[in-house]
Amino acid sequence: KNEVEQSPQNLTAQEGEFITINCSYSVGISALHWLQQHPGGGIVSLFMLSSGKKKHGRLIATINIQEKHSSLHITASHPRDSAVYICAVRSYRGSQGNLIFGKGTKLSVKP
């Protein structure tokens, strides 16, 4: 079983819809990252969180440490939000600083 699981794998939405992407993990972590990978391939960091909730514009990330679960929400989705969203955790297991990645959720927002 993968240590970081994302759902759904693929998601198609209409412009304006509210979107939720989920991430569950099975290891102890010090932080969780949400990353965005655009069709061109580049990866950018959206959020890094270890508790609670963070908000940047239309993006909201939450984490529940007790339940080992995080969600990424996109409000008022737009076609430019189309990308692969990747959850990664920084685990206490093994070497410090290394991330364990989920397989990603491919989001397509139709106009």
Added chain:
Amino acid sequence: NAGVTQTPKFQVLKTGQSMTLQCAQDMNHEYMSWYRQDPGMGLRLIHYSVGAGITDQGEVPNGYNVSRSTTEDFPLRLLSAAPSQTSVYFCASSYSWVGTNYEQYFGPGTRLTVT
């Protein structure tokens, strides 16, 4: 700042050839790492470094070598390319790796094909 840069962007190799993927960052980051990304799989760690002169293996190190002679540069060497090394390679860096967590910065990636 240029951030994290990688060269080349694309490369085609024949089986058995060797090459070096270049990675540099200008943010004075201590931690640098190399990942490979394959279809249907999450990013996997190849090698990482926590400072100049210090490197260690990640999850999939076989067939790759690294060195870190300066803070800025972290090249990845393929010793004898194999078709199984066809992948997209990302270099990443962060300010540190211990204590408070730090944001990861990724390079643009290198798409490598081994025939």
